[in-house]
Amino acid sequence: MAWRSKSLRGWLVACLLCLGFWQLGQGAYIPAKAWLAQELMLRAWSRAAGGEEHPAPWPWADTWPVARLSAKSGEVDLIVLAGGSGRTLAFGPGHLSASSLPGGHGNSVIAGHRDTHFSFLRDVAIGESLVIEEVGGSKHRYKIIGIDVVDSRRGSLLLDTESPMLSLVTCYPFDARAVGGPLRYVVTAQMVF
Numbered sequence: 001m002a003w004r005s006k007s008l009r010g011w012l013v014a015c016l017l018c019l020g021f022w023q024l025g026q027g028a029y030i031p032a033k034a035w036l037a038q039e040l041m042l043r044a045w046s047r048a049a050g051g052e053e054h055p056a057p058w059p060w061a062d063t064w065p066v067a068r069l070s071a072k073s074g075e076v077d078l079i080v081l082a083g084g085s086g087r088t089l090a091f092g093p094g095h096l097s098a099s100s101l102p103g104g105h106g107n108s109v110i111a112g113h114r115d116t117h118f119s120f121l122r123d124v125a126i127g128e129s130l131v132i133e134e135v136g137g138s139k140h141r142y143k144i145i146g147i148d149v150v151d152s153r154r155g156s157l158l159l160d161t162e163s164p165m166l167s168l169v170t171c172y173p174f175d176a177r178a179v180g181g182p183l184r185y186v187v188t189a190q191m192v193f
Helices: 002-049 119-123
Strands: 065-071 076-082 107-111 129-134 139-151 165-171 183-191
Touching: 002 065, 002 076, 119 183, 129 165
Parallel strands: 107 165
Antiparallel strands: 065 076, 065 129, 129 139, 139 183, 165 183
């Protein structure tokens, strides 16, 4: 009788440990995927800087690096991919193709997930600098001039601007438990000449 009780307790402990490790793995999956993707994209960025046109970060990728974003005095360093599809944003911030390329005339729009790559937007402030580096090596400094929460059902971003602009967009609120939602956190920056 006593051995059955010990055996049952052992199985229960083993099951609870397995469940705990499974939960830890589920929680670590998305941040680990985001980190690994940035590492692979850094390699693709190096190939792009070396002259390779549209280098895929991994063999099945339908995107490529278009820029490098630095913020928070270099604490944030992200490779920006071409496109804003869900597949692209799962791996890193994406440049929306309807907007101008970073450094060009008009507004360049880059989107990212609030819980991975663009979580730093929660802590930026008006007046801070953002740096965008193009594949060719040109760097552009932007100064944050606005931070807004907008309803995506009622508003849109102005793409045709007089001066070169940069808009970083993510879902809002940052600590929401449900995915999606209509609110967007928009950080607007103007190129500093």
